[in-house]
Amino acid sequence: MNPDFYSRVADEFGEYTSGGLRTDVFPDGDPEAAFDELAKGLAGRDGRLVDVGCADGRSLLRIAPAFADVLGIDMSESMLAAARRTCAELGLDHVAFERRDASRTGLPDGGADVLTSRRGPLFPGEFHRVLRPGGHLVYMGIGETDVRELKETFGRGQLYGRWDGRPVMDEVVEELTGAGFTVVLEKAFRTEEFYHSPVELDRFLRQVPIFEDYDSTADRAAFERYVASAGSDRGVRLDRHWFVVRARRTI
Numbered sequence: 001m002n003p004d005f006y007s008r009v010a011d012e013f014g015e016y017t018s019g020g021l022r023t024d025v026f027p028d029g030d031p032e033a034a035f036d037e038l039a040k041g042l043a044g045r046d047g048r049l050v051d052v053g054c055a056d057g058r059s060l061l062r063i064a065p066a067f068a069d070v071l072g073i074d075m076s077e078s079m080l081a082a083a084r085r086t087c088a089e090l091g092l093d094h095v096a097f098e099r100r101d102a103s104r105t106g107l108p109d110g111g112a113d114v115l116t117s118r119r120g121p122l123f124p125g126e127f128h129r130v131l132r133p134g135g136h137l138v139y140m141g142i143g144e145t146d147v148r149e150l151k152e153t154f155g156r157g158q159l160y161g162r163w164d165g166r167p168v169m170d171e172v173v174e175e176l177t178g179a180g181f182t183v184v185l186e187k188a189f190r191t192e193e194f195y196h197s198p199v200e201l202d203r204f205l206r207q208v209p210i211f212e213d214y215d216s217t218a219d220r221a222a223f224e225r226y227v228a229s230a231g232s233d234r235g236v237r238l239d240r241h242w243f244v245v246r247a248r249r250t251i
């Protein structure tokens, strides 16, 4: 997970947008909405929330009003600048954004009631330390079969070939359990995205780290092969795979 990549995206597009006009189909429900509901349901009256890898804060700012005190952390200054701008526009003065490394945040022991990381970094030991006993982590990760057909066509990409190995969600559950969490919910989400045209899919690929080195010109042949195989009446299909885990600090 390379913060420089995200800074380049924020500098070019002004935010972290997963861009590209598309229609989504959610056979297992909308993972973003499920994540929001899970996190907001844990807020309580005086809830203190830390969001790790908040990027431009868009997803954090949706759930922030449910909490009394909110901190978003990220390593990319460009993303944090975008987050502070949006936060000021919304007038949310109980939300702060700070540049901190998720692996050693420097935050006080047990200072958070809820910690969220949505496609952000996962450092179970550090997250355990920052959460109060009984506090909850809500984590969204990328599943091993995410955009598999696209990556097979390109012959590379994030988690390339991982579909032959152990499910990522199982590994996350094991890591969290080993760090002193009890996993209370684990759910996979398969979703279909239909990009309205090849131009929209190209725009999407330039803004996400599926291929950090994606180049519209150099990758043209593979891109066209994929569009030919995944095109349909509804658009160019991408099969996504996410998972959400909720875990409680029990030790």
Ligand SMILES: C[S@@+](CC[C@H](N)C(=O)[O-])C[C@H]1O[C@@H](n2cnc3c(N)ncnc32)[C@H](O)[C@@H]1O
Binding pocket: 001, 002, 003, 006, 007, 016, 052, 053, 054, 055, 056, 059, 073, 074, 075, 076, 079, 100, 101, 102, 103, 117, 118, 119, 120, 121
């Ligand atoms: C895929 S983005 C997720 C953005 C956001 N959570 C969302 O749901 O849209 C991952 C973010 O994690 C940040 N990041 C990567 N490594 C980090 C680290 N060690 N500490 C803090 N943030 C990190 C990146 O800069 C990036 O903004």
